[in-house]
Amino acid sequence: FFFKHIIYILYFFIYFSKIFRFTRRLLMSTKLTDQEWRVKLTPEQFRILREKGTERPGTGEYNKHKEKGIYHCAGCDTPLYTSDTKFDSGCGWPAFFDAIPGALTMHEDTSFGMKRTEIMCAACGGHMGHVFYGEKYGNPKDERHCVNSVSIKFHGDKQ
Numbered sequence: 001f002f003f004k005h006i007i008y009i010l011y012f013f014i015y016f017s018k019i020f021r022f023t024r025r026l027l028m029s030t031k032l033t034d035q036e037w038r039v040k041l042t043p044e045q046f047r048i049l050r051e052k053g054t055e056r057p058g059t060g061e062y063n064k065h066k067e068k069g070i071y072h073c074a075g076c077d078t079p080l081y082t083s084d085t086k087f088d089s090g091c092g093w094p095a096f097f098d099a100i101p102g103a104l105t106m107h108e109d110t111s112f113g114m115k116r117t118e119i120m121c122a123a124c125g126g127h128m129g130h131v132f133y134g135e136k137y138g139n140p141k142d143e144r145h146c147v148n149s150v151s152i153k154f155h156g157d158k159q
Contacts, residue, residue, distance in 0.1 A: 032124075041075065048150045049075045049126035052111075052118070057092025060149025065094065069156040071147075076124035078103060080152065087139060093129065094147045097139035106131065119145060126151060 032040065037050050047053040062071070071081040071094075080103045081096045089095035102122060109118040109130065119128045129147040137144060 037075070042150075045074055045150050048148050049124075052127040053148075054129070055093070055148045055150050060093060062094040062147075062149040062152060062154060063092060064088070065154065067154065067156050069154055070100075071096075071152045071154055073121040073124060073126055073128075074151050074153045075126040076121060077153075078121055078123040079155075080104065080121065080128070081145070081147075085139075087137065089135075089137060089144050089146075091144070091146055094149055094152070095137075096145040096147060097137070097141050097143050099145065104128065119147070121151075128152070 034050065038046055041049060044055070048055060065086075066083075068083045070079045070083070071086075072079050079100050081099055085096045085098045087095055087097060099119075104119045105122045105125075106117050106119050109116045116130045116132070119131050120126060121128060127148075128151045129145065132144045132146060134142055135144055136142065
């Protein structure tokens with residue numbers, strides 16, 4: 001009986017220490033100043049992630065990438081997309097039809113005289129790109145998450 005309680009107590013501490021580390025990582029990443037982001041990111045990553053820029057189409061390293069694994073935020077390393085949701089849309093940027101639940105926030109973007117939906121990392125607010133609906137690519141959600149390669153980094157299944 002005594003050992004059973006010890007096991008529960010140990011499990012409790014291990015479980016909450018994992019939650020604490022994850023929460024701490026998320027909170028730390030969202031509290032960086034622009035100057036701290038400039039130190040952490042390359043100039044191109046800063047322009048896209050923090051200033052909502054866009055890379056030129058067809059230039060990103062993940063546009064034609066086909067390996068199995070997880071795509072993470074380049075700013076805070078939060079997992080955003082699985083390779084199972086990536087598809088070739090021919091748009092010139094990596095395209096996904098769905099994100100890992102809770103990984104992204106979305107809001108209406110009316111810049112450049114267009115109405116689009118901006119997608120951002122939920123943990124650090126980094127700009128990923130935009131999502132487009134109803135384009136008939138034949139994926140399960142009929143969505144295209146058009147993501148800047150600079151905004152993400154890939155972790156392969158073998159890592």
